Amino acid sequence: MTTGAALADLAALLADRTRAQFCLALLDGRAWTAGELAALAGVAPSTASEHLGRLVAGGLLVERRQGRHRYVQLAAPEVAQLLEDLGAHAAPRGAEPVGLRAVATTAALAWGRTCYDHLAGRLGVAITSALGERGLLDLTGGFALTTDGMAWFRAELGFVPVPSRRPVARACLDWTERRSHLAGQAGAHLRSRMQHNGWIAGRGDGRAVRLTPSGTRALSDLLGVTLPTAATPT
Amino acid sequence: MTTGAALADLAALLADRTRAQFCLALLDGRAWTAGELAALAGVAPSTASEHLGRLVAGGLLVERRQGRHRYVQLAAPEVAQLLEDLGAHAAPRGAEPVGLRAVATTAALAWGRTCYDHLAGRLGVAITSALGERGLLDLTGGFALTTDGMAWFRAELGFVPVPSRRPVARACLDWTERRSHLAGQAGAHLRSRMQHNGWIAGRGDGRAVRLTPSGTRALSDLLGVTLPTAATPT
DNA sequence: CCCTCGGTTCGGCGGCCGCCGAAACGTCGG
DNA sequence: CCGACGTTTCGGCGGCCGCCGAACCGAGGG
Structure with a gap:
């Protein structure tokens, strides 16, 4: 054992x-x-x-x-998940950022970031809840793509799940938002597609991510999500 | 951060x-x-x-x-989840049990055990896949109770989800079976109900669990699952 | 072919940490 | 009120571990 x-x-x-x-x-x-x-x-x-x-x-x-x-x-993605889970437990215990630079970095990360291969932060959570409101993602009984959701992901993002031990949809606890966002195969595909389409762009060297103008438009069209284009420059 | x-x-x-x-x-x-x-x-x-x-x-x-x-x-349940996740990562690396007693203990745990508040091992995985086959649990798009599943849990087990940050259904990776079993509110309720009904009983002092004769019958009636009553005594 | 540079190996140093035993504290039972 | 018992506190001991600098190795580049 x-x-x-x-x-x-x-x-x-x-x-x-x-x-x-x-x-x-x-x-x-x-x-x-x-x-x-x-x-x-x-x-x-x-x-x-x-x-x-x-x-x-x-x-x-x-x-x-x-x-x-x-x-x-x-x-492996599982390692990333483990690290995020640990981070989610570690975060609550105090440890406020100190210094201007640290605060700015933290704010950027809280707004949007990649979590290994999918999106997290306010951006990730907003997309996730929009998927839920549209009936594409089941948030009430757990965390799974509905049949509508499966069809939507295929039609809009060209996503077809590959048979694997990795779940299609998985909840990943967000340590800034304290809510879950979409991970798993679907979450990874969504991020890669958004990046490829130029909807999101890296912010400097770290994991922070900002929404481009075309990304703002695309999210509004696809999911009715209204999010501002990157509040902070770079 | x-x-x-x-x-x-x-x-x-x-x-x-x-x-x-x-x-x-x-x-x-x-x-x-x-x-x-x-x-x-x-x-x-x-x-x-x-x-x-x-x-x-x-x-x-x-x-x-x-x-x-x-x-x-x-x-909290989250701590238990964290420990199980860590355990799932730690297990794969060698470490075979040594000695007769250790082997017997390991075998009992592999057959069935409680994982903090829900069921794991072959027993937990069998129940989970049976729920999937009957269309009560969505395993294809993630891990969520279907509407049928929600109704079934209420009718058969008197389960009503309570509003909480804790997900109703959640996948918990099984370190013996290498597959997921049902955790979350539904998983916890299922175990507590089975224990209360005398369908399962603790095996000695540890976390190991065995199926009672009435439990075998109940699982067969409810889910069409055929599992032997405890292979090993006590 | 030599020089640069990223990475590794090795010895040694300092500090942290897990362990115990002894002594003290508070609770419970008679 | 006294003794038993579960638990805690405090020194002190030993070992592990993270760190560095110096020497070494191998791949590129001029």
Whole structure:
């Protein structure tokens, strides 16, 4: 069975500030080099190297060596989900952001961000509840695409679910909104499509996301959602 | 935002074998005394006391002082979910049970067990898939009770969802079956009802559960599920 | 072919953390 | 009122772990 030791070993991987910082950064879904992560966390390259070794050995990350670079990435969507779940529990306990820059960053993240491969923040929650109001997503009995919803996703976004252990629709608890937003295959497809269509655009280097003018129009047309184009610049 | 530090602090709570063992034991949903947990983990009472202090301070556990006893319990269903999710990730990595007693225990747990407040193991998965086959639970688009399912739960089990942040139906990944079983309000109600009706009974002291003869009959009548009455005694 | 640069390995240092035993505290029972 | 018992507090001990710098390795680039 799941002995305490196995659980403790897994938790120990995330129980270090530097490693946790790495994982949080990797939540943007991209592959980072060892050096980038070291600089981000403010530790020596050697230290970062050791941490990455442990995270990879523990199965949380996968690596791809390319020339003299070592790219690492979250091993699977499930890992991202686990990190978000942990984050949702960790957030409530105080820890207000300090300093102007931190506040601005936090505000941008709260407005909209990618959560590994789908959308979160006010943006993600607004889309999710709009899907619910239109009867495309069942929010009352759980979290599932209705037959209407399945048809809508196919017609409007060209989405066809692939058979997989990954659920089509899944609730992901939002740590800023304290409400669930759409994750799973459908959530990932929605984000990738919106990005591809230029409806959303990254805001600087982080996970923050803003809505473009065409995105504002598209959401209004498709779902009747009225959201302002990016309040803050860049 | 969720800084790495907050996440690391939370993970650190579970990064110790003894604390992890405590939490796993508490997954049965009952309240344990400090002494019981100390004996279970094989540590001195003083050590257990310190661990419990940290777990309570971290918000994972709540305590209730009664006379000279200190009862602790998981703070919320969300905590149980988090632990199960972590367990699901931790399990895959090797760690076969060793010894006859351990094997027997593991087998009993794999057959059926409570997962905080709902059913898991082969029993939980079988019920879940039966609900799906009968069109009561939508498994294709996510995890939600259909309107038929909502009616069935009310008629057969007297279940009415209460307005709450807790989802009515939720998928909980099973670490033995590698498939999802029903959790959330509906899952919890189902288990409590089955227990109340004497359809299931605890197997010894742990979380393991067996199906009683009347339970076998009931499941067959209600859902057409044919499961043997407890294969192993007690 | 050498130089640069990203990454790794290794030794060593410092601090944190889990453990225990001893002593103290409060509750319960007789 | 006294003894038993569950729990807590406090030192103190040992080990693990995260950190760094220095040396090393290998891939590119000029």
